[in-house]
Amino acid sequence: MAMLNLRTESARKREAAQQVRLSLTLERPFVKQLRAEFARVAKAAAKEARTQHAVSDHMVEHRRRLASIFARHYRIVARAFITRVADAVSKSARIVGERKDDPRVPALSIEAAAVMADLWPKLGHIINRRAAQVAETTDDIIRRKVTVGLRDGATWADIARDVEDSGLNSLRAQTIAATEVHGATQAATNEAAGSLGLALNKQWVSVEDEHTRLDHVEANAQEVGFDGTFTIGGAPMAYPGDPSGPPEQVINCRCATVFNVQE
Numbered sequence: 001m002a003m004l005n006l007r008t009e010s011a012r013k014r015e016a017a018q019q020v021r022l023s024l025t026l027e028r029p030f031v032k033q034l035r036a037e038f039a040r041v042a043k044a045a046a047k048e049a050r051t052q053h054a055v056s057d058h059m060v061e062h063r064r065r066l067a068s069i070f071a072r073h074y075r076i077v078a079r080a081f082i083t084r085v086a087d088a089v090s091k092s093a094r095i096v097g098e099r100k101d102d103p104r105v106p107a108l109s110i111e112a113a114a115v116m117a118d119l120w121p122k123l124g125h126i127i128n129r130r131a132a133q134v135a136e137t138t139d140d141i142i143r144r145k146v147t148v149g150l151r152d153g154a155t156w157a158d159i160a161r162d163v164e165d166s167g168l169n170s171l172r173a174q175t176i177a178a179t180e181v182h183g184a185t186q187a188a189t190n191e192a193a194g195s196l197g198l199a200l201n202k203q204w205v206s207v208e209d210e211h212t213r214l215d216h217v218e219a220n221a222q223e224v225g226f227d228g229t230f231t232i233g234g235a236p237m238a239y240p241g242d243p244s245g246p247p248e249q250v251i252n253c254r255c256a257t258v259f260n261v262q263e
């Protein structure tokens with residue numbers, strides 16, 4: 001099965017690579033909508049700077065739109081990953097060990113809609129918090145441009161152009177989408193696995209290339225009980241991309257979770 005009882009390192013790496021590929025296709029439309037929203041708020045703030053010589057009115061609307069974009073994509077991503085686990089479970093006659101008649105394994109199935117219903121309130125908290133954080137950073141970026149502009153003797157027209165031209169940085173949209181999609185994939189995978197009702201361990205699998213942070217290379221193959229926490233660079237994390245983990249362990253992470261049935 002796609003993410004259960006992968007005994008070899010190469011099988012785990014293959015699973016992690018599949019998760020990354022699916023995530024990439026889910027990221028693209030998310031990036032597009034974030035870029036559009038950053039361009040919109042930059043334009044709105046530039047207009048304020050030009051006409052009112054202040055930037056103050058853009059935050060509430062920006063946060064509201066971000067929350068709605070996040071919610072749309074979290075839902076799509078969570079569905080895709082829950083369905084992925086559910087399909088894998090339904091296709092597999094021998095989830096545990098090599099024997100079809102293993103008595104520990106009743107016919108396993110995952111009720112995707114029920115998993116989503118349990119997961120969605122948890123994601124709702126994450127979405128609101130993350131949308132507020134991203135909006136606040138946007139606000140900081142805009143205000144810094146104003147402060148620096150005024151300090152350096154720029155006119156309000158110059159400042160407005162600077163704010164508008166920045167589009168608030170399209171790399172930022174990419175980083176945010178990648179990080180949020182990853183968090184949603186791991187939350188969904190864990191929720192789906194948890195719904196199997198088996199005694200499971202979870203295992204951290206690193207995608208290792210030149211971008212992988214050292215803490216995550218070291219975390220590879222770390223295994224803990226399903227309700228336990230990984231220790232990543234000294235910090236407790238429930239899963240890769242856990243939004244309550246420290247940002248330096250979360251941003252742009254591509255690590256995956258797989259599960260082992262307890263012996």
Ligand SMILES: [Zn+2]
Binds near residue numbers: 206240
């Ligand atoms: Zn990672």
